[in-house]
Structure formats: structure tokens, C-alpha cells
Amino acid sequence: MAVEKGEQRTGSRALAVLPYAVMTVVTTVDLTAGPGVGFLPLVSLGPAFAGLVGGWRRTAVAGLTAFVLCLGLGVHSGLFESRRGLTALLSVAGVTAAGVAAAVMRQRREAELASVRSIAEVAQRVLLRPVPRGAGPLRIAVSYTSAVAEARIGGDLYEVVTSPAGVRIIVGDVQGKGLEAVESAAVVLGAFREAAHDEPDLPAVGERVERALNRHLSGERFVTAVLAEIGDGPRATLLNFGHPAPLVVRPDGTVGFASPPDRALPLGLTLHGGAAPAPYEVPFTPGDQLLFYTDGVTEARDAADRFYPLDERAALLKDPDPEAALRSVREDLVEHVEGPLHDDAAMLLVRYRQSR
Template identity: 70%
Template sequence: MTVEKPPSGSAAVLSWMPVAAMAVVAVVDLTMGPGVGLLPLVSLGPAFAGLVGGWRRTAVIGLAALLLCVGLGLYNGLFDRPRGYTAMLSVAGVTGVGIAAAVMRSRREAELASVRSIAEVAQRVLLRPVPLTAGPLHAAVSYTSALAEARIGGDLYEVVASPHGVRVIVGDVQGKGLAAVETAARVLGTFREAAYDEKDLAGLGGRLERSVARELEDEKFVTAILAEIRHDHQVVLLNYGHPAPLLVHGDGTADFPEPPAYALPLGLAAHGGPGPDPFPVPFRPGDQLLLYTDGVTEARDERGGFYPLAERTHLLKDPDVHRALEALREDLVRHAAGPHHDDAAMLLLRYQGGNGGAPGTPA
């Protein structure tokens, strides 16, 4: 049994349109006489009802419209001519179409609700919540899909507290849709397994490259950046054609650590070119590391300007890492001034320091 929800906002205005339309037709017909020929317009009532209401409400309004049509026809003496019966057939026909449309819309809404529920489950499996803390590190994540009804897309992220340190990945699958989601799932599955097994970051990257190369075809690829936070106040980065992360130091200064040489994205190693070289970057208590996808820096405002991430480091000063990242996300949404044209993922790691334990120790 379908329970109809009360309308709200613009739907509330549309919910009154059937009654208003029939009332206007009745008033005009009574004041100006049958010569105007507005009687068939009584069918506007069930037509509007089918837009927002369920099939029961549409049927009730259709019945009311039919009774109104009969009343006005008798009042105007139209049933001694075909005109009155034509008006009744018009109302009955529109009512039937409105009921069918309302039934189909209700089914589509139920299917959409089911798809949303499945998407939420898929998100929990594919993009699991990152650990809030790993030793002295605090983590927060933000994800915005380019598809309005989607919860997941082609961007991916994960944080694993392994015996070799905290290992992180942020990546972006070429393309969109279910194929991108499937590829993201494979990359994350490989990373979660290899993060515990591989002793160094280069070996972990090699596992990912082989996995993606077996999966992707037609020169598709995945840009990704791997990070390993070790015990020596350093973060080791491995960049596969991905935007450089933002490193915000404790004194407020910031920079984008660039690799010595950019490597091809994952899946393109067969085309030749040098592989990525891991490179260390100082990462001390009080520092923050923001890894993100190009949907962040390529977000445009109304004038076509890109999002100035380097100028927004002050938004990350909040003592709570989640509120800090939320402030940055809200600023990004305001800058975009409209729907996102690409997925946008952000992962913020804050080195809190103190006696939280070694970075590889999960809290």
C-alpha cells in the first residue's frame, strides 16, 4: 500500500491547481454563459492532479470534475447537443490518462528510492568510513558525486593503518558511471590487501599497476597518489599522474609537494615511460596534508575561474579536523555556484602530535 506524503514547497502550489482550475472554469462559465465554450477545460483539474498526486487523489478529482461538467452542462442545457457529451468524454479521458501517469510516477519513485538505498549500501562497502584516528593522525573525508542522484562515482580514497605505517590512497578513475565505480572497487580492493602485505610503497604501487592493467581496456587509466606516514616525521608520496597534495605547515605556510618526475597514471605502464619514484616530505606535529581529486581544483565559478585552493588554507584552522574540512567543502560549493561537473573527493590528515602512539598504530 502506498501512503501519499503531504506536499511541500512548489508541490503544495501544484496540489491546489486542480481545484483552482476547475473553480475558474466554473465561475467563467456561469458568468459569461455557455457561448464561451470553456466546459471541456474542466479536464484541467485531473490533468494537474496527475502531476503531483497519487492515483487515488487523481481519481477523486476526476470524479469531481465529471460531476462539475454534468452540473454545468445541465445548467447550460448542453445535453441536447453533442457538445455536452463531448465535454464529459474529454474529462473522462484526461482523468484516465492522469491516473495512469500517477501510477507510473509512483512506480518510478519507488524504483528510485530502491536505487538510492542500494547506492547507500554500495557506498558503505566501496567507500568505507576512514578511521578517525591512527596514532597521532586525525582524518576526515569529503566526497561529492557529479551525478545528482548518485552517492558514489569514480573517485576513491582509503586509509589503512598497516604494520609499515599509515598508508593512504586518493585516486580518480577516468570516466563516469558504473564502469568507473567497478574500477574504483577493484583498485580499493587491491590497495586494502596490498597495504598490509607490501613492505615498501613502490611494491604497493606495483601491485596496483598490475591489477589496473588487467582490468582496464582502450587506454583507460586511474590517476592516484599514495602516501605513507612513517615514524620519522615524514610522509612518503608516490604520484601516478595525480594532482599534488596540499601540505599546510603548523606555522600556516603551505606548499604542493611535487614529485621529482611525474609518472603515467595507473594502467598505462605498457606505454613506456619512467615509473614513479617515492619521495619523502617532512610531516611533523601540527602539519596537515590534504589529498584531493581534480574535481576540487577544476571547479569553476560563474566567470570560469578555477577554485583557488592555495588561497583557502585558512579554512583548515578549526581545531576539529571534520569541521575544518566541512568549511572547505562549503566554500568549494559556494565557488562552484551550481552542480558539480566532476566528482570531488578530499581527504584531510592532521598530525596532532602528543602521545598518540606511532603513526602505524590504529586507535
Template identity: 70%
Template sequence: MTVVAVVDVTAGPGVGFLPLVSLGPAFASLVGGMRRTALIGLLALALCLVLAVFNGQLGSVRGYTAILSVAGVSAAGLAATAVRQRHEAELANVRSIAEVAQRVLLRPVPRSAGHLRVAVSYTSAVAEARIGGDLYEVVTSPSGVRVIVGDVQGKGLEAVETAAVVLAAFREAAYDEPDLTAVSARLERSINRHMTEERFVTAVLAETHDDRSVTLLNHGHPSPLVVRADGTAHLAEPPETAPPLGMGFDLKPPEPYGLSLAPGDQMLLYTDGVAEARDPDDRFYPLVRRAFLLREASPDTGLEALRRDLVTHVGGPLRDDAAMLLLRYRVG
């Protein structure tokens, strides 16, 4: 508005910059509240009257047109502000509901479970997202600590619904079933019973025992990363590829396989948002080579360092959600 006034005074009454004063209330409606938009509208109208007098246009058609333009845009700006504020309130309510749903769906994991220290990280591919299809859970059962990390096919509310079904089934089965194979079969039944559309879930199930052995079951998911206390790292790959959950009972189930973890060793379970993250040159994230970032005093600090490195590698927003769950065997 100041720039328009200066230009109008400099150029003189013959140019016709006066209606551009309405840009003030127009832009105010994009960011300000009702009071601020109204004040700027009144200021614009007063400025337009002063400039009309200065230019000798107050009694002319051009002067009246400019004043009516500013008044009309100011009124439209107030209406737009009211609509924007209503939409912002509705969006805030939706976000609040989504945050509650996220807390119910992905409850905070315990910081310690048995001989393990636990850390978790979830990075959404959409900056404003509060909920997605990646899932994780840690359950202390009579058979040991049982863990799941998975990724639902697809996006949106359908993926969230499937994730909720899987997590609810896992939380029950982890306590009741005698082994991971039975837990897996129960998850398969739950998905096929509750899902009306074809939808599958890649997942890794893990069970740790008092003797520091670990049993793994891989349903077509990226292999866990094992980081030894001496810094060496490798992927704990399954003996053969198995189909994801939700593909049907007639397919061959995955074979359990195991490994041993010594004090200070770590195991990272993650989704394909980590495994398939690419830099601007289309190179995959070198997870094994970056495993040294996890060698921090705190599992949370190490996992946060890895998360920041992943985002730096991509060089922008992630293309897919990235969930990571780190298990560290305590020393002593």
C-alpha cells in the same frame, strides 16, 4: 479547475471553456497518488456536469463532448499515475542498491589512524548520484598509515568497476607490501589484469611514519596541499611528472618523495574536481589561498567549510566529482 469554472461562468456558454476542467486530473497525475488523482477526477467530472447544466449544454453534443473529455483524461491520469508510481518504486530500489554499493566501495575511513586525525568529503557532480569514479582509502599497516586518493578516467559503471579494482588491490597491498613502490606495482598489475579496455587512474599514495615523516607517490594526480600549523600552505609537488596507473609497465614509474609534518600540520589529498573547479568567469578555485579554512578545531568542520566554499566558488553544481581527504597530525 476553479479558474476554469469562474471563467466559464463569466464568459457564458458560447465560449467553450468547459473541456479545460480536465486540466485538474491531468496535473494531479504528475504529483499525486492513485486516490488523490481519482478524487480530483471525480470532482472534475462533477464540476463539468454542474457547469453543463448551468450553461444549458447537458443534452447537447458540446456538453457530452466536454463530459467525455474530462472522463477520458481522468482515466488516462489514473493510468499515468500507476506507471509513475511503478517507476518511482524502481528508481528507489536502484538508489538503494547504489547506496549499498557506495558503502562497500567507499567504506567509512577511520576517524583516527596512528598519530593522525582523518576527515573525508565527497561531493557528486550530479545531485542524484550515489556513486562515482573518485576513490579514497586509509589503511593502518605494519609499515605505517597508508592512504590513497584517486580519480578514474571516465564516468558511469565502467569507472565504478575500475575504482573497485583499485581499492580492493590497495586494501590488500597496503598490508602486504614493504613500501609504496611495491604497492604501486601491485595496483598496476591489478588494473592491467582485470580491465579489458584502456582505462587509467590518477592517484596519490601516501605513507606516514612514527617520526612524522611522509612518503608520497604521485601517479599524474593533483599534488597534495600541505598546511602548516602556522597557517602557511604549499603544494607538495613531485620531483617529476609520472604517468597514471593503468598506462602499462613499460613507462617509468613515479619516484617516491618525502616531507615532514610537525604536530598540528595538515595534508589535504583531493581529486581534480577540486583542482579544476571554475567559477562563472572561468577562474580556477584558489585552493592554496583558501587553505586557512582548514584551520578549524575539528578536521571535519574545516573540511566542510572548504567544501562549502568550493561550491560557492563554482556558483552552481560541480562539473566533476570532488573527493577530499584531510590528514591532521595530532598535537601532543
């Protein structure tokens, strides 16, 4: 990160110097080659470049500098005895005016973009709130990467709620992208947060979320999701609505997927028939880890069109810090794809602390 920031500062300084470097080159060539070459109007490239990379004040200063240079060189070369000197001055003035106008419009757009990003950050805090890092014997970490450039939120969702029945978790993936996906994710998370506190068991939580989503969705849109409940016992209860099965990593290095006994339809498709998913249990004792994720992780492809082998990368989760462990997986995922991800990718790691 420090290297990237240093490179950005170096690039910014180079862009700031560029207009004056161009004017210096034009001045040198004009003095060396003489007025017959006709380089003098090119001094207007200074304010032109300044308008592309700087603010309107910097552009105006570059334009004033170019005007003074043009005037001085024109007098030195006797260009004002003909129309050539006046034409060069008008060129500098026109380019400067256009550069100042372009800089003003660009600054306005940048201010609007900064405002939109600020709103997006607020929406992220409301929709995807920071999960608790610990809950009883559990340690929790989350990683979210949006496939949309500059986006902070997308169609993947997650939440962790501490309820009277234990820690309840949801990780899901909304069909589609864009604002409609974000809106559907907000409906699911809002319903889950309420139901996780109120309902006595996980199936009842799933039913509440299902009802809320059916009121919101139209057509055949759906949300895959896996719900989990981790109480005081040595097991975790899961409820899977057509979502990729969580990865289970044991202290001895054993790796497997906590697959449901039967496949079930995603949330939002119960009206089309099919039984609701049945809850099932998986052993979850000190030293165990449960990794919840969305298909943006396992369906990420490399240059040879191979899927990301998440179970083969389970060794990356050995880091004592769960956040560092997830960061290692995320970096390995990006390296596997060799570029930006083509789908949102969310991961939520639950680690059962080993007793000392």
C-alpha cells in the same frame, strides 16, 4: 537545509491544491459568464494536473470531482438538451482515465528509481567505505562530490587502512566516467586494501595495485593516484602516480605542495615504458595538515575561466573540526564555480594532532 525542506513542503501543498483551484476558477467563470462562453470542458484540467503531480488515487478523486461539477453545471445551464453537456462529460472521463494511467506509470518509474538509488547507496558503502575519523595521533575527514546528477559514486576514489607499518592512504582519479570508471575504481581499491595490510613498504603496495589494474584495463586507460604512509616518525612517505601533489599546511600558516622529485606515469601505463615512481618523504609533525584531492578540485573554473586557487584557500582549514574544515572548502569550491561541478571532486584531510 531546514529552509529548503520548508520550501519543498510548501511547493508540495501548492501542487496538491492546484487541480481544485483550477476547477474552482473554471466553475466560477462558467457560472458568471454563462454557458455561451463554453468554459465547461476546461473543468477537465483538474484531473489533468492531478495526474501530473499526484498519485492515481488523487487523480481519480479529482476526476470524480470534475465529473460531478460538470454534471451539475450542465444540468444548471441546460447543456444536456444538446450534445454539449455529453461532450463535456466525455472530455472529463477521458482526461481522468489518461491521468490515472500516467500517474500509475510515473509511480512505477519512481519505485524503480528508488530501488536503483538504494543499490547505489549499497555500492557506495562497499566501494567508498567511511574512513576512520581517527588513527593514533591523526584525525581524518573526507569529502566527495560526484559531478553526475543524483550519483553517489563516480571515478574518484579514496581509502585509509591501518596497517602494521602505519596508516596507509590512497586517493586517486580514474580516467573517464560512468560505470567503467566505477569498475576500475573498485579494482584499485580492492587491490590497495589487500596490499596495504600485507606489503612491507609503499612501493610494494603500488606494484600490487599496478598489477591488478593492468589485468583489468584495456587500451590506454589509466588511474592517477597518490599513496601515503604515515608511521610513528615525524615524516610522511608519499608515492605519486601522476596525481596532483597533496597540499601541506603548517601550524604557522605556511602552505605548499608536497610535489614528487620526478613526475611518473599513472597506474595502468607502466606497460608503455617509464620508471616506477620513487617514494619521497615530507615532514609531518604535530599541527601539520595534509590535504589529498583530485583534479576536480583544482581544475574547477569560475565564470572568468580561472582555476580554483586551493593553496590560497588554505585558511579555510583552520576549523578545529576537520569535517567542518572540508565542508568550508567544498562550499567555497561550489561558490567559485557558481553552479554544479563539471567533474568529480574528492578531498581527504589528514591532521596531525598537536600535543597538549
